[in-house]
Amino acid sequence: MREARRGAEAQVRMGKEPQAMKRRMWLAGALVALLWATPAKADTGVIIRTTGGLPVLQVLCLLPTTCTIVGGALDGALGQVFLVTTPLPLQNFLGLLGGLTGFVDAEVNQLLNLVGGLNILPTPIPATVMSNRTLVPYPAGSTTSAWDGYVNQPAASIVAVQDTQKTFNVLGTGIVADIDTGVDPTHPALQGVLLQGYDFTRNQPGGSELNDTSPCPFASCPPPPCPNCSPAKVNQSTAAVLDQSTAAVLDGTPYAAFGHGTMVMGIIHLVAPTAQLLPLKAFRSDGTASLSDILHAIYYGVQNGANVINMSFDITTPSLELQKALDYANQGGVICAASAGNEGQGPPTLVYPAALQSDVMGVASTTDQDARSSFSNFGINIVWVAAPGEAIVSTYPYNTYAAGWGTSFSAPFVSGGAALLQNVSTAISQSGAAAAVANAVPLDPNLGLNHGRLDLCATLASVAAASCSPDFSVSAAPPSATITAGQQANFTVSATPLHGSTQTVTWSCTGAPAAATCTVSPSSVTLNGSTMATATVTLTTMARVLAPPLVLPRYSPPMSTWVMLAACFAGLAVLLLFCTLSRALPKRPGLAAAAGLLVLSLFTYACGGSYGGPPGSPTLSSIALNPTSVTGGSPSTGTVSLSGPAPSGGAAVSLSSDNTTAATVPASVTVTAGASSATFTVSTNSVTTSTSVNISASYAGATKTASLTVQPQAPPTLSSLTLNPTSVTGGVQTSTGTVTLSGPALTGGAAVSLSSSSMSTATVPASVTVAAGASSATFTVSTSAVTASTPVTISASYAGVTKTASLTVLPQALPTLSLLTLNPTSVTGGSPSTGTVTLSGPAPAGGATVSLSSSTSTATVPASVTVAAGASSATFTVSTSAVTTSTPVTISASYTGTTKTASLTVAPPGTPAGTYTLTITGTSGTLSHSTTVLVTVN
Numbered sequence: 001m002r003e004a005r006r007g008a009e010a011q012v013r014m015g016k017e018p019q020a021m022k023r024r025m026w027l028a029g030a031l032v033a034l035l036w037a038t039p040a041k042a043d044t045g046v047i048i049r050t051t052g053g054l055p056v057l058q059v060l061c062l063l064p065t066t067c068t069i070v071g072g073a074l075d076g077a078l079g080q081v082f083l084v085t086t087p088l089p090l091q092n093f094l095g096l097l098g099g100l101t102g103f104v105d106a107e108v109n110q111l112l113n114l115v116g117g118l119n120i121l122p123t124p125i126p127a128t129v130m131s132n133r134t135l136v137p138y139p140a141g142s143t144t145s146a147w148d149g150y151v152n153q154p155a156a157s158i159v160a161v162q163d164t165q166k167t168f169n170v171l172g173t174g175i176v177a178d179i180d181t182g183v184d185p186t187h188p189a190l191q192g193v194l195l196q197g198y199d200f201t202r203n204q205p206g207g208s209e210l211n212d213t214s215p216c217p218f219a220s221c222p223p224p225p226c227p228n229c230s231p232a233k234v235n236q237s238t239a240a241v242l243d244q245s246t247a248a249v250l251d252g253t254p255y256a257a258f259g260h261g262t263m264v265m266g267i268i269h270l271v272a273p274t275a276q277l278l279p280l281k282a283f284r285s286d287g288t289a290s291l292s293d294i295l296h297a298i299y300y301g302v303q304n305g306a307n308v309i310n311m312s313f314d315i316t317t318p319s320l321e322l323q324k325a326l327d328y329a330n331q332g333g334v335i336c337a338a339s340a341g342n343e344g345q346g347p348p349t350l351v352y353p354a355a356l357q358s359d360v361m362g363v364a365s366t367t368d369q370d371a372r373s374s375f376s377n378f379g380i381n382i383v384w385v386a387a388p389g390e391a392i393v394s395t396y397p398y399n400t401y402a403a404g405w406g407t408s409f410s411a412p413f414v415s416g417g418a419a420l421l422q423n424v425s426t427a428i429s430q431s432g433a434a435a436a437v438a439n440a441v442p443l444d445p446n447l448g449l450n451h452g453r454l455d456l457c458a459t460l461a462s463v464a465a466a467s468c469s470p471d472f473s474v475s476a477a478p479p480s481a482t483i484t485a486g487q488q489a490n491f492t493v494s495a496t497p498l499h500g501s502t503q504t505v506t507w508s509c510t511g512a513p514a515a516a517t518c519t520v521s522p523s524s525v526t527l528n529g530s531t532m533a534t535a536t537v538t539l540t541t542m543a544r545v546l547a548p549p550l551v552l553p554r555y556s557p558p559m560s561t562w563v564m565l566a567a568c569f570a571g572l573a574v575l576l577l578f579c580t581l582s583r584a585l586p587k588r589p590g591l592a593a594a595a596g597l598l599v600l601s602l603f604t605y606a607c608g609g610s611y612g613g614p615p616g617s618p619t620l621s622s623i624a625l626n627p628t629s630v631t632g633g634s635p636s637t638g639t640v641s642l643s644g645p646a647p648s649g650g651a652a653v654s655l656s657s658d659n660t661t662a663a664t665v666p667a668s669v670t671v672t673a674g675a676s677s678a679t680f681t682v683s684t685n686s687v688t689t690s691t692s693v694n695i696s697a698s699y700a701g702a703t704k705t706a707s708l709t710v711q712p713q714a715p716p717t718l719s720s721l722t723l724n725p726t727s728v729t730g731g732v733q734t735s736t737g738t739v740t741l742s743g744p745a746l747t748g749g750a751a752v753s754l755s756s757s758s759m760s761t762a763t764v765p766a767s768v769t770v771a772a773g774a775s776s777a778t779f780t781v782s783t784s785a786v787t788a789s790t791p792v793t794i795s796a797s798y799a800g801v802t803k804t805a806s807l808t809v810l811p812q813a814l815p816t817l818s819l820l821t822l823n824p825t826s827v828t829g830g831s832p833s834t835g836t837v838t839l840s841g842p843a844p845a846g847g848a849t850v851s852l853s854s855s856t857s858t859a860t861v862p863a864s865v866t867v868a869a870g871a872s873s874a875t876f877t878v879s880t881s882a883v884t885t886s887t888p889v890t891i892s893a894s895y896t897g898t899t900k901t902a903s904l905t906v907a908p909p910g911t912p913a914g915t916y917t918l919t920i921t922g923t924s925g926t927l928s929h930s931t932t933v934l935v936t937v938n
Contacts, residue, residue: 043085045070045109046093047292047321052102053079060100067093071203074292075299075328077826077905081321083109083292105320112294112315114181114257114287117342118375119237119365119389119406129391129403130231130241138189139171139273140724141734146189147393147401150270154368155388159413160468161271164456168466170423172272173840174307176415179297180261182209182281184397187262190269190277197279198300200293207279209261210397217249222398231403234259240402257287259396263404264312264412266395271416271456278306283313291319298325302332305821305836307422310415311338311360312408314351322352326359335421335433337414339407340364341377346448354382361434363411365389366453370443376407378448385440386449387413417456424464426818436462441498458499470501472527486543493520494534497527507535515542618644618676620653620699625682629709632686636708638665639679640697646671654698655680662710663693684710686747716743716775718752721796721803723781730761730809731785731845732870737764737805738778739796745770750798754779757793761786761809764794783809785845815841815872817850820893820900822878829882829906835861836875837893837900843867848895852876855890858883858906865893880906 046067050056054073061067067086075081086093090108097103132149156162165171175195185194185208197207213221223246231239232247235256240247250258265277280301282293294313301309309329315322329336340362341351354362361384365373372378373389389410396402418433425432439462440452457468472495481489495505504526509518518539525533621643625636640653651671657663662685669680682695691710696703720740728735739752750770756762761784768779781794790809795802819838827833837850847869852861858881865876878891889904 043068043087044090044093045083045085045290045292046090046106047074047081047083047109047295048097048106049081049104049321049324050102051080051104054082056100056102057082057084060097066096070292074296075325076296076303077824078299078328080104081295081299107291107319107321110291110315110317110319112283112289112291112313114260114283114289114313114408115236117237117406118344119342119373120375121233121237121239121405125231125233125239125403126391129239130393130401133227133241133401137736139165140736141728142192142273144189144191146395150189150266150393150395150401153393155392155413156270158368158370158388159271159417159454160457160471163469163471164420164460167457167468168420168424168460168464170420170460172275172416172419172423173426174419174422175276175278175305176268176272176308176310176419177278177280177297177301177306178261178264178268178310178312178412178415179280179282179294179301180264180310180312181212181257181259181283181285181287182207182261183265183277183279184208184210184259184262184395185279186210186399187266187395187397188399189395190265193269193273193275193277194265195276195278197281198297199281200296200300201281201284201289207261207281209258209281209285212255212258212285217254218246225399234402237406238263238396238402238404240396241400242396242398246398253286255285257283258285259402260287260312260408262397263392263394263402264310264408266401267392267409267412268310268416268419270394271413272419275308275416275419275422278304289313291315291322295321295325298329302329302334303825304823305819305838306334308335308337308415308418310412311336311353312411314339314341314354316349316351318350318352318355323356323359326353326356330359330430333427333429335415335418335428335430336360337411337418338362339411340382342375342406342408343377344375345377347379347381349377349379349382351377351382357381357384359430361385361414361437363387363407363414363454364449365405365407365410366443366449370441370453372443372447372449373405373407375405376410380448380450383448383450384434385414385437385451385454386410386443387454413454413456417454417459420456420460421463424460428463432463436460441496455498461499468499470503471498472496472501472503472505483539483541485541487541489539489541491537491539492534493537494532495525495527496532497529500529501527502529503527505533507537509537509539512539513541516540617647617700618642618651620697620702620704623695623697623704623706625695625706625708628707629711630684631711631713632662632684633713634684636663636682636684637679638669638682638695638697638706639677640669640671640699640704641677642671642699643676645674645676648673651699653678656696656698657682658694658696659691661685662687662691663695663708665695669697682708684708687712713746714743715746715799716741716750718742718796718798718801718803721794721805723794723805723807726806727808727810728783729812730783730790732783732812732842734783735762735781735807736778737768737781737794737796738776739768739770739798739803740776741770741798742775744773744775747772749774752777752796752798755795755797756781757795758790760784761790762792762794762807768796781807783807786811812844813841814844814896815839815848817893817895817898817900820891820902822891822902822904825903826905826907827880828909829858829880829887830909831880833859833878833880833904834875835865835878835891835893835902836873837865837867837895838873839867839895840872842870842872845869850874850893850895853892853894854878855892856887857881858887859889859891859904861891878904880904882909884908 067084070083073079134148135145136148138146138151226243234240234247234250280297282297283289338354338360340354353360362382364383364386365376366386387410390405391403392409393403421428436459438451439458441455443449443452461468483489506524507520512518520535520537622641624639630636650673652668654668655665657665664683669678671678687710693708694705696705719742722738723735749772751767753767754764756764763782768777770777786809792807793804795804818840821836822833848867849864851864854861860879865874867874883906887906890901892901
């Protein structure tokens with residue numbers, strides 16, 4: 001999607017002056033008075049940074065004709081960045097700020113937009129996109145499920161999602177925040193990992209983007225699911241599986257970006273399915289957002305425990321406050337990734353935040369063939385790495401899925417990868433993550449994609465002991481060619497080694513057209529672990545004859561018997577006449593010659609010929625079947641052959657079967673003009689006994705037959721039993737078993753018996769049925785908690801054959817205490833804060849009891865909090881008492897020898913609004929004098 005709209009550009013950096021605050025306030029008042037009557041068209045939003053905090057800003061904005069403070073501090077507990085609106089002309093207001101102490105800088109509150117760019121949905125939408133809608137458990141062994149076309153989509157394979165998860169035994173950890181349009185909190189695939197989040201567009205808890213469809217714009221809300229619908233366009237770069245009426249509503253300006261956040265969250269979840277997701281809604285459904293909400297979201301994410309922040313948007317105007325916010329995230333150990341934009345532009349184009357490379361990894365888009373997407377921005381100043389960004393399948397609101405095009409959908413692959421890095425290096429920083437991600441698949445430097453295309457396996461291998469399986473990628477150039485029949489087309493095919501591969505790659509070429517050959521030279525290449533190996537592909541075609549030579553017909557239609565007899569009789573009569581004339585007219589040789597020619601012609605015609613014509617049309621010479629014996633349900637190919645080429649218009653040969661229950665044929669097959677044979681298909685049905693069928697062909701009065709034997713289908717046998725994974729944690733994980741037959745199951749299916757050598761440790765269903773026509777079926781192996789590693793043998797039996805597979809059930813390792821957070825981190829005495837303890841993994845059976853304590857009686861906590869079995873976090877309440885001065889408190893949490901702490905600031909209550917009389921007293925020795933002043937607090 002388009003992720004940028006230019007906003008107004010205005011930034012002013014303020015200097016500090018060593019003059020007293022009181023004089024500056026007087027100056028401010030004087031300037032306000034001078035500007036009192038200045039006309040203004042509309043209020044302008046300005047982001048201000050002040051070291052004086054809210055009090056100084058409140059003095060500045062005492063008069064609404066100067067400015068109005070919008071909400072609280074954008075930087076949360078830091079309390080230095082605020083949004084104000086002013087009716088004054090912008091330059092006048094910025095000049096006013098320049099004369100006041102405490103103000104550091106200010107900039108206009110830009111407007112951002114996700115909509116636009118060159119990432120346009122292709123027309124028509126590829127038929128294969130989202131065609132596989134089978135539900136599969138994801139992550140494997142969990143109770144949540146997702147479309148197989150989402151879990152195993154090409155992009156996941158390209159960046160090695162599943163390979164990385166298995167090789168390093170990682171599924172993601174920590175909190176990944178996404179600054180976006182929000183999320184559908186009810187989507188089944190995301191259950192169990194979604195956090196509440198925050199809606200900055202409404203300034204309320206909860207990051208749901210479903211609020212943007214209230215009141216309901218559809219015929220009913222939520223729209224009904226449509227699992228069999230074809231993908232429908234919902235905006236310029238996205239197609240979702242929805243009914244046409246729902247898609248038509250969404251494909252409009254108010255909802256131009258609706259679903260964007262749910263899709264980005266889904267891609268992060270695809271890569272790191274157990275990482276927690278924090279939706280930070282800063283964009284509205286029309287794709288617009290203000291810079292102030294973006295800044296607010298960054299600070300909120302950092303201060304609420306985010307380990308990774310994804311930003312699938314960009315702006316073209318630099319922002320000093322955006323850079324400071326991301327500097328703050330970097331200092332807090334947060335890893336950030338952002339999209340590089342969709343304008344198809346290269347240097348000197350800069351977009352932000354991708355250009356802030358000390359804080360952010362910019363991500364460009366590639367095709368499934370590792371070419372740069374036509375819409376993707378490029379250049380090493382904004383791109384750190386690239387990832388697939390075309391036809392990316394992800395979650396979409398209303399329990400469905402969508403496919404999107406754009407760098408928006410490339411960035412979350414990197415953000416998800418950062419959550420996987422957290423599994424193997426919990427303390428990894430932005431710079432460490434960037435260095436790991438730089439271990440990418442090298443691409444042509446001319447593409448401007450910096451380190452290349454993301455390789456998650458290589459990324460984790462750079463910081464972990466495990467290594468990736470050797471592999472290679474294949475590409476060909478040029479991508480297309482146009483030739484004339486009779487010419488050759490040459491291509492260069494390349495194999496690039498991945499993960500140090502030294503494999504031998506053997507080439508083959510299929511799909512060549514008729515009367516053409518495709519060869520590859522050399523036929524195989526051996527990789528050296530680092531350098532790509534190439535071969536030449538040659539397609540050789542045969543020239544076509546433009547028109548056949550003109551040939552006189554050799555045959556004329558056969559005559560009937562009575563015509564032949566009449567012609568013979570006429571010929572004899574003319575012959576007698578010729579003899580008579582030759583005697584009577586010896587001096588008329590011309591007339592005699594003519595009579596002779598007439599006699600010859602009649603006898604020739606009478607014998608079945610004509611001038612230049614041979615003897616009759618072709619006849620049916622044979623019918624053949626291949627093979628002559630098939631299993632019911634399998635086809636055979638029939639061939640009819642004529643005695644010569646078919647005449648103009650072709651020859652229609654009639655076909656029949658003497659047992660249509662067992663075998664059927666088309667009513668006829670046509671031998672094309674000039675050809676002497678044609679083929680047809682004999683379709684067969686299942687039979688219970690061996691059945692002989694006669695297939696007949698008839699043409700021009702001739703009939704030929706061929707015999708076909710239809711055999712009953714032999715029942716398949718059990719060929720294998722596999723388990724995945726083969727090692728699980730007892731009581732926490734399950735394994736998926738797969739039984740595979742030697743062929744398709746017969747009608748009624750095949751019931752395979754199952755058993756376990758230790759039902760107390762691992763249980764299986766009594767049987768699993770392979771559906772008719774299928775060759776495999778899966779079942780779940782449930783496990784119980786164990787105290788020691790326990791081997792279990794799972795057995796499967798069918799038709800006298802038994803197969804076994806081994807499963808190792810491991811005892812559950814106790815998790816450790818990984819994090820203690822407080823929200824908010826600063827409260828007014830008497831107000832509570834919420835604490836969250838997070839473990840490194842699921843709590844064991846019976847739960848995990850975490851001890852709690854407070855450093856002072858100002859804030860109290862319960863003695864302990866219990867993380868429920870299977871959960872990884874729990875919350876508790878920190879109660880506070882009223883204080884007269886700001887009081888720091890340390891909250892501690894301990895579990896299995898590990899202690900974590902978090903700081904809480906308890907502040908005195910703010911001054912109530914009202915008018916107050918202050919008495920000012922001067923004392924010197926025994927002398928004392930007082931005066932009073934009135935103070936109004938708003």
